Amino acid sequence: MKTKLLLAGIFSFFNYLIYAQEQCGTESNENSVYQRTTSNFYSSKQLEGVAFCVNVFFHVIRNGSGQTSIPNYYPETMLDKLNEDYNQYNISFNSLGFDYIDKTSFSGDGEGVYNGNVAELFAINNHSNAIDVYITEKADWLGKANGILSTELVVVKDYATTGVLSHEMGHCLNLYHTHETKFGLELPDESNCKTTGDLICDTPADPNLFYFRDNLINCSFTSGSITVNGVIYYPDTKNLMSYTNPECMQHFSNGQVERMKEAMYNSPVLQAVLTCCSIKTITISQASAVCYSSAQTFYLDNLCYNTQTSWSVSNNLQILDQDDFSITVKALNASVSGEGTINATFNNTSQQITQTVHVGVPSNYIEIGRIESQFVDIFYQRWTRLFIQYVTEPAGWEWQVDYCYVKPSNTREILIYPRVVGPISVKIRRNNECGNGPWLIKNFEVIQQGSYKILKQ
Numbered sequence: 541m542k543t544k545l546l547l548a549g550i551f552s553f554f555n556y557l558i559y560a561q562e563q564c565g566t567e568s569n570e571n572s573v574y575q576r577t578t579s580n581f582y583s584s585k586q587l588e589g590v591a592f593c594v595n596v597f598f599h600v601i602r603n604g605s606g607q608t609s610i611p612n613y614y615p616e617t618m619l620d621k622l623n624e625d626y627n628q629y630n631i632s633f634n635s636l637g638f639d640y641i642d643k644t645s646f647s648g649d650g651e652g653v654y655n656g657n658v659a660e661l662f663a664i665n666n667h668s669n670a671i672d673v674y675i676t677e678k679a680d681w682l683g684k685a686n687g688i689l690s691t692e693l694v695v696v697k698d699y700a701t702t703g704v705l706s707h708e709m710g711h712c713l714n715l716y717h718t719h720e721t722k723f724g725l726e727l728p729d730e731s732n733c734k735t736t737g738d739l740i741c742d743t744p745a746d747p748n749l750f751y752f753r754d755n756l757i758n759c760s761f762t763s764g765s766i767t768v769n770g771v772i773y774y775p776d777t778k779n780l781m782s783y784t785n786p787e788c789m790q791h792f793s794n795g796q797v798e799r800m801k802e803a804m805y806n807s808p809v810l811q812a813v814l815t816c817c818s819i820k821t822i823t824i825s826q827a828s829a830v831c832y833s834s835a836q837t838f839y840l841d842n843l844c845y846n847t848q849t850s851w852s853v854s855n856n857l858q859i860l861d862q863d864d865f866s867i868t869v870k871a872l873n874a875s876v877s878g879e880g881t882i883n884a885t886f887n888n889t890s891q892q893i894t895q896t897v898h899v900g901v902p903s904n905y906i907e908i909g910r911i912e913s914q915f916v917d918i919f920y921q922r923w924t925r926l927f928i929q930y931v932t933e934p935a936g937w938e939w940q941v942d943y944c945y946v947k948p949s950n951t952r953e954i955l956i957y958p959r960v961v962g963p964i965s966v967k968i969r970r971n972n973e974c975g976n977g978p979w980l981i982k983n984f985e986v987i988q989q990g991s992y993k994i995l996k997q
């Protein structure tokens with residue numbers, strides 16, 4: 541019993557040492573122009589809704605006799621794990637299959653995978669059209685990618701279906717650790733976030749969570765922060781690219797997704813492993829109106845990264861800019877008002893987009909609306925309800941009524957209190973971000989209250 545406890549103690553101590561140095565074996569190389577720039581050809585917004593699908597190929601390492609403790613369903617489970625962690629960002633994974641590598645030295649019966657033989661491993665059955673994912677029983681790290689922006693990774697069996705897998709994949713897709721120091725120490729105030737740390741500004745400065753894991757409760761610090769050498773940090777304790785507990789690795793930041801998508805879009809190495817496997821319907825962003833005074837950009841969602849898009853618009857719109865993922869338009873001139881359409885067709889799907897938009901200031905109420913009063917007659921010094929009929933918009937209206945107190949409101953209905961007898965003019969119009977629409981006008985006659993009684997008798 542005593543021996544057992546002692547052994548357990550030694551095991552966890554060694555465990556700690558191993559993990560302390562070798563959570564992740566990926567080296568912080570700086571291999572291309574894609575390292576430092578985050579905007580090469582397309583902005584993050586344009587690529588945000590674009591669907592990227594990455595081919596993967598799995599390699600299960602066994603000993604020389606073809607034996608392994610790695611379950612045969614692992615390639616499928618690992619594919620599911622990747623999709624579970626990445627699908628929310630419109631990045632998905634497509635398996636091209638798996639094979640076995642029967643070599644004792646890479647297996648648990650040998651020395652496993654370490655820095656001295658990992659290059660040899662990554663060369664075995666390597667695919668140029670897929671990211672090669674090697675699974676071993678034993679390694680010097682939980683996982684290792686073949687560099688920042690690369691197409692090979694290895695992960696140990698015990699962590700192969702955890703966030704560690706998605707973490708190593710993140711390295712392949714050009715992400716650094718959130719605690720990276722190769723480019724300099726990122727300050728907690730983020731003032732140097734573009735050029736230091738992981739080069740991404742929406743991931744908070746991270747002092748390396750490995751050393752603070754024991755303080756994590758439900759994957760968070762109870763106070764939200766930790767202090768290192770008198771400096772207060774607010775690291776993301778659930779970020780997939782941090783050294784948080786593997787069970788806490790849950791998400792990427794928007795900036796990380798942007799960086800991955802830009803690398804995939806622009807890097808020939810990654811382009812070679814991409815495919816198109818999105819089955820989601822292509823959609824386009826919405827806008828309440830398209831004005832003449834300012835440009836409006838519409839973004840497509842869920843289309844494949846390699847889609848070619850053809851745009852057309854109705855003749856009350858003009859195209860200012862267009863590419864495969866977005867279109868920027870404005871109204872043809874200051875006087876157009878009404879419905880417009882934006883159409884998109886694509887080279888690799890029969891889907892089409894027809895987006896109806898309002899162009900210019902509002903005007904449809906001029907044709908369909910009618911100003912009405914609550915009573916047949918409007919009486920002097922009596923509150924009367926006025927409203928616009930045959931229009932549905934409950935708010936966004938502006939009224940103008942002569943010689944009356946008006947209960948101010950932007951709704952379809954108002955109360956007026958005439959202070960004169962005789963003709964009054966009632967006007968209503970609508971406005972939107974493009975400006976004011978034309979007035980709809982109706983004249984009423986204000987009469988003395990007695991007049992009504994006389995008429996009735």
Ligand SMILES: [Zn+2]
Pocket residue numbers: 564565566707708711717
């Ligand atoms: Zn790593």
